[in-house]
Amino acid sequence: MEAKVDAIIGKYESNKGFLVPILQDVQKEFNYLPREALLAVSKLLEVPLSRIFEIATFYKAFSLTPRGRHLLSLCLGTACHVRGAPLIQDNVERALEIKAGETTEVLEFTCETVNCLGACALGPILVVDEEYQGQVTLAKANKILKKLGKKVVTDEEED
Numbered sequence: 764m765e766a767k768v769d770a771i772i773g774k775y776e777s778n779k780g781f782l783v784p785i786l787q788d789v790q791k792e793f794n795y796l797p798r799e800a801l802l803a804v805s806k807l808l809e810v811p812l813s814r815i816f817e818i819a820t821f822y823k824a825f826s827l828t829p830r831g832r833h834l835l836s837l838c839l840g841t842a843c844h845v846r847g848a849p850l851i852q853d854n855v856e857r858a859l860e861i862k863a864g865e866t867t868e869v870l871e872f873t874c875e876t877v878n879c880l881g882a883c884a885l886g887p888i889l890v891v892d893e894e895y896q897g898q899v900t901l902a903k904a905n906k907i908l909k910k911l912g913k914k915v916v917t918d919e920e921e922d
């Protein structure tokens with residue numbers, strides 16, 4: 764693990780000023796921020812581990828627990844909420860058999876809820892593996908889930 768972290772840090776010429784992008788690359792590599800990798804970052808960059816944890820816990824994009832290969836983030840901000848996001852959440856949770864904030868046992872899916880993503884006019888918003896899906900209906904959510912290989916509760920299809 765340290766060799767991979769070392770290679771990432773090397774890309775940034777061991778510049779401590781790039782701590783956030785370094786952590787982003789570490790997360791991309793391991794799909795989350797393993798403690799061992801953070802220890803390696805701390806050692807190689809000579810940055811206190813407490814500072815690294817401060818950043819890792821400040822930004823919601825970072826995860827200190829293993830995440831699934833696919834990340835589904837559903838916006839539950841006010842605009843998305845009134846446009847039916849809770850129904851979509853319920854549907855997604857049933858299809859994945861996990862609750863928001865959880866990851867499937869085989870690390871295939873992680874489902875989370877987020878607050879306003881700044882695209883309220885297009886709500887409800889579901890971000891699937893960093894790709895924004897707007898005006899998500901139950902049918903559209905089902906189509907997305909089917910595409911990801913999940914059996915859905917209803918078999919509504921998008922027009």
Ligand code: FES
Pocket residue numbers: 838839840841842843844878879880881882883884886887888
């Ligand atoms: S409330 Fe969902 S994008 Fe703003």
